[in-house]
Amino acid sequence: MLLTFRTSRPGARAPRRLKAALLASAVSVCLVAASAPAEPLGVGDRLFPYLGNPGYDVASYDLSFTYTGSHSKPLQAVTTIDARTTAALDRINLDFAHGTVESVEVDGRPASYTSAGEDLVVTPERSLPQGTRTRITVRHTSDPSTTGDGDGGWVRTEDGLAMANQADAAHLVFPCNDHPSDKAMFTIRVTAPNAYTAVANGLPAGVDKSGATTTWTYRTRHPMATELAQVSIGRSAVLRRTGPHDLPMRDVVPAQDRERLRPWLEKTPDQIAWMESKVGRYPFETYGLLMADASTGFELETQTISLFEKGLFTEPAYPKWYVESVMVHELSHQWFGDSVSPRTWSDVWLNEGHATWYEELYAEETAHRPMEDRMKAAYSASDRWRAAGGPPALPKAPAPGQKISLFRPNIYDGAALALYALRQEIGRPAFERVERTWVRVHRDATATTADFEDLAARISGRDLTGFFKAWLYDEKTPPMPGHPDWKPAPSAAPQGPPAKK
Structure with a gap:
């Protein structure tokens, strides 16, 4: 995700056994007797302790939304989750808020349910043994009038809706295991009045017109984290082209702006080719841009279809090079964050x-x-960023009972600074091998900071323990290899580059 500063910036965002291991860290609390009070659970994430749920691994989501054409009316929705239990469960916790549940079934049988915090707690007729494949079907509403105003979830556009679920807002739209450690396949169906066009992650799998409405179906070919789900509903034009290696591409823009925006969209195939020259083949089945007529304050790397504010491309104050670099920022997330998820x-x-x-x-x-100019500026500000938000790999946790504002300068420019230091430390050839190997080895999976450290050490043939401790975890920024003249700015110095989200 990249936060676009509209006034200040233009001068200058697992393998199953590993997922199961994380889920198992909190699984003991899930073995609750049916008579005990329902309670919200989480998978133990230190920054978002209420996110995710232990005891099961989602294989797939099937999401159906019915949109009437009104921003103020909740969408009727059905969420079907196919999962495998990783522990014996009397109850199943799902993350869900900002909607009304109408019924729940587990394996075709009615199940009782209640709310606890931002969890939907489901009690099936029969307990589920460990290793059971189960299907949970929730009929519910999905309410855009209660999301999109800072909490994320549905974003209201001038002519419809889009999604912005990062980091913790997918469960404001549909019931899910809302943590990136549990990636799954998605099928998404959207029914809307015929004047609207619906687009979602993945490739089209059917368009069915029935009277005054059309149902659009999309399926992913690769697993996806819930925070990367995207649904666009609007009076939109879908522009198609072919990218490298015959990659099918589709861009979604307000219909009246298609010619105005086309020159920007035509840049994407070359940008994909540029990224492939750096890190290897594009990892998904399609790509494109969703240019929403909305004011969000950020751009977002939703999988296979990145979300952008239309204004980024129409505001003349933004230099061409800056807009293109933002496009590449979100494109590169398709490898780093989407294919390889945290x-x-x-x-x-x-x-x-x-x-x-x-x-x-x-x-x-x-x-x-020059990258070096921005890196030097980031180095100057790095100590302040660490003091304010924590070092790159150890962001400060929220106060008890509070949600975190995760997207701080030190996980953007501060983290890029650590990568620059790594390239300085091990040399460009080894660094580039690390990058290519990282996205190949962990494709369609999740990975940790420790995994990255281990890979860099193995490829470079170096013990990098002290290097990574200093750059990723220490309170103070260490000296920059090759640049002994770089110094952190005094604490009273002006702020560095604008913060991002």
């Missing part, structure tokens, strides 16, 4: 640091904006 939210620097890295590298190579 095991915990403390690992999010791997998403944003890499996206910032390739954003800067692209600006350097195509617009002659």
Whole structure:
């Protein structure tokens, strides 16, 4: 995700056994007797302790939404979850809020349910043994009038809706296991009046018109974290083209703006080719941009279809090189964050640091904006960023009972600075091998900071324990290899680059 500063910036976002291990860390609390009070659970994430649920591993989601054309009316929805239990369960906790549950079934039988915090707690007729495959069907509403105003979830556009679920808002839209450690396949169906067009993650799997409405179906071919789900409903034009290796591409724009926005969209195939030259083949079945006529304050790397504010491309104050670098930021997330997802939210620097890295590298190579200049500025501000939000791989946790504002400068420019230091430390050839190997080995899975450290050490043939401790976890920024003249700015110095989200 990249926060776009509209006034200040234009001068200058697992293998099953590993997922099961994380879920098992909190599984003991899930073995609750049916008579005990329902309670919200989580998978033990230190930054989002209420997210996710132990005791099961989701294989797939089937989401159906019916949109009437009104922002103020809840969508009728059905969420079907196919999962495998990783522990014996008397109850199943799902993350869900901002909707009304109408009924729940488990394996075709009615189940009782209640709410606890932001959890939907389901009690099936029969307990589920460990290793059981189960299907949970929830009929509910999904209410755009209670999301999108800072909490995330549905975003209201001028002519419809879109989604922005990062980091903890997918459960404001549909019941789910809302943590990136539990990736799953998705089928998404949207029924809307015929004047609207619906687009979602993945590839089209059917368009069925019935009277005054049309149902659009999409399926992913790769697993996806809930925070990356996207549904666009609007009076939209879908522009199609072919990318590298005959990659099918589709962009979604307000119909009246298609010609105005087309020149920007035509840049994407070359940007994909540029990223492939750095880290290897694009990891998904399709790509495109969703340009929403909305004011969100950020751009977002939803899987296979990145969300952008239309204004980023129509506001003349933004330099061309800056807009293109933002496009590459979100594109690079398809490798770093989407294909390779963070095991915990403390690992999010791997998403944003890499996206910032390739954003800067692209600006350097195509617009002659030296990366070293931005890295030197980031180094100057790094101590302040660490003091305010924690080091890159150890963001400060929220106060008890509070939600966290995770997207801080030190997981963007501060994390890119750590990658720059790594390249300085082990050399460009080894660093580039680390990058390519990382996205290949962990494709369609989740990974941790420790995994990245181990890979860098193995490829470089170096003991990097002290290096990573200093750059990723220490309170103070260590000296930059090769740049002994770089110094952190005094605490009273002006702030560095704008914060991102």
